[in-house]
Amino acid sequence: MNDANTVWDNPAEIIRKRQPENPVMVFAPSVLAGLAKRFIEGFPGLVTYAVKSNPDEQVIQTLLDAGITGFDVASPVEIDLIGRMAPGAARHYHNPVRSRAEIAHAVQAGIVAWSVDSQSELDKLFEQVPPENCEISPRFTLPVTGAIYDFGSKFGATTERAAEYLHQVSAKGYIPSLTFHPGTQCTDPGAWETYIRTAYDICDSAGVSARRLNVGGGFPSHRVRGVEPELEAIFALIERVTTEVFGASRPDLVCEPGRGLCADAFSLIARVKAVRDGTHVFLNDGVYGGLSELPVVGNLDRLEVLSPEGVPRGGDVSGRVIFGPTCDSVDRLPGELMLPDDTAEGDYVVFHGAGAYSVVTNTRFNGFGALERETARALS
Numbered sequence: 001m002n003d004a005n006t007v008w009d010n011p012a013e014i015i016r017k018r019q020p021e022n023p024v025m026v027f028a029p030s031v032l033a034g035l036a037k038r039f040i041e042g043f044p045g046l047v048t049y050a051v052k053s054n055p056d057e058q059v060i061q062t063l064l065d066a067g068i069t070g071f072d073v074a075s076p077v078e079i080d081l082i083g084r085m086a087p088g089a090a091r092h093y094h095n096p097v098r099s100r101a102e103i104a105h106a107v108q109a110g111i112v113a114w115s116v117d118s119q120s121e122l123d124k125l126f127e128q129v130p131p132e133n134c135e136i137s138p139r140f141t142l143p144v145t146g147a148i149y150d151f152g153s154k155f156g157a158t159t160e161r162a163a164e165y166l167h168q169v170s171a172k173g174y175i176p177s178l179t180f181h182p183g184t185q186c187t188d189p190g191a192w193e194t195y196i197r198t199a200y201d202i203c204d205s206a207g208v209s210a211r212r213l214n215v216g217g218g219f220p221s222h223r224v225r226g227v228e229p230e231l232e233a234i235f236a237l238i239e240r241v242t243t244e245v246f247g248a249s250r251p252d253l254v255c256e257p258g259r260g261l262c263a264d265a266f267s268l269i270a271r272v273k274a275v276r277d278g279t280h281v282f283l284n285d286g287v288y289g290g291l292s293e294l295p296v297v298g299n300l301d302r303l304e305v306l307s308p309e310g311v312p313r314g315g316d317v318s319g320r321v322i323f324g325p326t327c328d329s330v331d332r333l334p335g336e337l338m339l340p341d342d343t344a345e346g347d348y349v350v351f352h353g354a355g356a357y358s359v360v361t362n363t364r365f366n367g368f369g370a371l372e373r374e375t376a377r378a379l380s
Contacts, residue, residue, distance in 0.1 A: 011026075011267075011269070011304070011306065011310070011350055012306060012309075012310025012311070012312075013310065014026065014269070014374060014376070015269070015306055015308065015310045015348050016308075016309060016310045018374075019308060020269065020271065020372060021271065021284070022284065022370045022371065022372050023268060023269060023270045023271070023283075023284055023285035023289065023290055023369075023370075023371055023372070024268070024269040024371070024372045024373070024374055025266055025267075025268055025269075025290060025354070025355075025358070025359060025371055025372070025373055025374070026266065026267045026268075026269065026373075026374045026375075026376050027056075027058065027059075027265060027266050027355070027373065027374070027375050027376065028265050028266070028375075028376050029058070029062045029265070029375065031264060031265040032059065032062045032063065032066070032261070032262060032265035033062055033063075033065070033066040035260070035261050035262075035264060035265065036062075036063050036066035036067065036068050036261060037066060037067070038231060038232075039219075039231075039255070039257060039260075039261065040066070040067050040068070042231060042232050042235040043235050043238070043253070043255050044235065044238065044239040044242075044253055045252055045253025045254055045255065046069070046070050046090070046252070046253070046254045046255075047068060047069075047070065047254075047255055047257070048068075048070035048071055048072045048090060048092055048254060048255065048256045049063050049068055049070070049071050049072065049256070049257065049258065049261055049262075050071075050072040050074075050217050050256045050257060050258030050259075050261075051071050051072060051073055051074070051078040051081065051082065051258075052072075052074050052075075052078065052258060052357075052360070053258030053259055053261075053262055053263075053356045053357055053360075054258070054262040054266075054355055054356060054357075054358075054359060054360065055078060055081060055360060056359060057081075057085065058375075059262055059265075059355075060081070060082070060085050060086070061085065063261070064085070064086055064089070068089075069088075069089055069090060070089060070090035070091075070092065070254070071086070071089055071090065071091055071092070072092050072094050072217075072256035072258075073091045073092065073093055073094075073111075074093070074094065074095035075095065075102070076102055076105045076106065076109075079091060079093065079105070079106055079109050079111060080109065083109055083110075090113070091109075091110075091111055091113070092113040092114075092115075092214070092254070092256070093106050093111045093113065093114050093115070094113075094114070094115040094137070094139075094179060094214070094256065095115075096115045096116050096117040096118070096121060096139050096155055097117075097118075097121055097155075098121070098124070100124060100128065103124060103125065103128045103129065104128060107128060107129055107130075112133055112134045112135060113134075113135045113137070114129065114134070114135065114136050114137065115136075115137045115138070115139045115179050115214075116136055116137070116138055116139065116165060117138065117139040117140075117141075117155055117156050117157045117162075117165075118157065118161075119161075119164075119165070122136070122138075122165055122168065122169075126172060129174075131172055131173040131174045132173075133175070134174050134175060135174065135175035135176075135177050135211065135212065136169045136174045136175070136176070136177070137177040137178055137179040137212070137214060138157060138161075138162040138165035138166050138169065138178055138179070138202075139155060139156050139157065139162070139178075139179045139180060139181075140156055140157050140158065140159055140161075140162035140178065140179075140180055140198070140199075140202060141155065141156025141157070141158075141180065141181075142159075142180075142194060142195060142198060155181070156180070156181070159198055159201065159202055159205075160205075162178065162202050163202045163203075163205040163206040164206070166178065166202060166203065166206040166208050166210070167206040167207065167208055169208075170206070170208045175211050175212075176206075176208050176209075176210055176211060177210050177211050177212040177213065177214065177251065178199050178202060178203070178210045178212075178213050178214070178251075179213070179214035179216065179254075180195045180198075180199070180214070180215065180216050181216035181217055181218055182195055182215075182216055182218040183218050184217075184218060184259065184297060185218070185220045185221070185223065185259065185297060186218035186219070186220060187220050187229065187230075189230075189233055189234045189237040190237075191218070192215055192234060192237060192238050192241070193237060193241045195215070195216075196213070196215070196238065196241045196242055196245060197241065197245055199213055200245045200246055203246075203249075209249045209251070210251045211251060211252065212251050212252045212253070212254055213242065213251040213252070213253055213254070214253075214254040214255070214256065215238055215253060215254070215255050216255065216256060217255070217256045217257050217258050217259070217260065218260075219231060219234065219255070219257040219259070219260030219261075220259070220260060221259045221260055221263035221264050221353050221356065222263075222264050222302065222352075222353050223263075223298075223300055223301060223302065223353055224301045224302070225301050225302050229260070231260070238253065238255075239253075258356060259356035259357070262355045262356050263353050263354070263355045263356035264352075264353050264355065265355050266353070266354050266355030266358070267350055267351060267352045267353070267354055268285065268290045268291070268350070268351040268354040268358065269348050269349075269350050270283040270284055270285040270290075270291075270348065270349050270350075270351065271283065271284045271346070271347070271348055271349075272343065272344065272345055272346060272347045272348070272349065273325060273345065274345055275343065275344060275345055279320070279321070280320070280321045280322075280323060281320045281321070281322050281323070281337075281339065281343060281349075282322075282323045282324075282325065283322060283323070283324060283325065283349060284325050284368070285324060285325065285368075285369070285371075286322075286323065286324010286325060286326060286331040286332070286333070286368075287324055287330065287331050287332065287333065288324060288326055288328070288331055288362075288363045288364075288365040288366070288368065288369060289324065289325075289362045289363070289364075289368060289369035289371065290354060290358040290359065290362060290369075290371055291324070291333065291351070291354075291358070292357070292358065292361040292362070292363070293356075293357045293358070293361065294333050294334060295332075295333070295334050298334060299333055299334060299335065299337055300351045300352070300353055300354060302351070302352040302353050303337070303349055303350055303351050303352065304349075304350050304352075305339055305340050305343050305347055305348070305349050305350070306347065306348050306350065307344075307346075307347055307348075308346050308347065308348070313339075313340035313342050313343055313347065314340060314342075315340055315341060315342060316340070316341045317338045317339060317340050317341065318338065318339070318341055319335075319336030319337070319338055320336055320337055320338075320339045320343070321333075321336055322336075322337050324368075325366075325368045326365055326366040326368055327366055328365070328366065359371065
């Protein structure tokens with residue numbers, strides 16, 4: 001059950017030293033900095049971090065120190081957070097549906113990059129946002145492939161409507177750009193190729209050259225043991241296809257990774273509260289806490305089990321039903337997790353790659369979810 005790619009030198013030390021009764025989220029800044037460097041050096045354009053995935057100020061500061069200069073902000077709170085911590089950073093307001101009060105707040109804050117996916121929302125931007133040096137990016141969607149979660153079910157216009165919006169944006173004097181999102185945890189580079197080729201068709205139909213093309217998030221994190229994301233292959237494909245398709249009218253590229261940047265820099269330590277009659281395993285964290293997204297995106301496969309003395313459990317493994325601590329039957333991880341047969345009450349289950357959409361979605365329902373924090377060194 002051991003995974004060599006842990007985020008600290010020795011997880012047993014934390015367990016032996018703290019014997020934590022509450023779940024602990026362990027952050028390795030050097031891992032996050034390394035991922036930021038990988039994106040900055042590999043992606044052929046501007047890298048903007050999707051703040052919603054983990055808005056912790058230590059995360060933001062680590063990314064700034066690593067050279068990240070842009071942020072995808074999806075709310076007034078995120079706009080103000082980045083405005084305070086990084087006044088000179090680019091802020092892209094790419095939540096395509098906003099109230100008029102939110103638009104006014106963003107204009108006052110100096111936001112000049114927006115996305116949109118409907119005529120009604122585009123009309124609101126035309127009413128409230130001055131066109132000078134301001135970019136509006138119609139967001140389009142296609143049938144999802146290679147992803148575990150389809151953003152197109154909520155956001156994104158058809159290609160025909162995106163072309164109409166792009167034409168209007170250009171005619172009104174705004175900087176015309178395009179954006180898309182291939183879907184969460186997208187491991188198929190071909191998804192980006194299809195979207196990029198479609199972006200060219202949209203520009204051609206609108207008779208407009210897009211200034212920038214935002215290829216979204218969707219960059220995968222390391223969720224499965226032994227199968228690391230091939231980010232460089234995705235970067236290379238994006239560069240090759242954009243140049244091939246657009247030629248001399250090639251737009252500048254932007255990406256907005258969230259999970260792909262922050263997830264692998266964190267691990268969650270949860271304690272086994274009980275092993276009910278040798279079968280069901282109850283943890284002190286679950287779907288109302290740091291594991292809230294697992295019923296939607298699937299279990300984290302990169303885990304290990306250690307005794308209270310920090311000794312790894314080993315030997316045969318079998319599928320176990322995993323419940324969280326609350327008095328609610330919904331508080332259950334999907335399917336089964338493979339755990340050592342000698343897993344016992346008081347042991348610790350370590351979920352590696354738990355940094356995305358975890359801390360921010362902790363509800364504290366039923367009085368549980370008091371998440372502790374630890375900062376650790378990465379393996380050299």
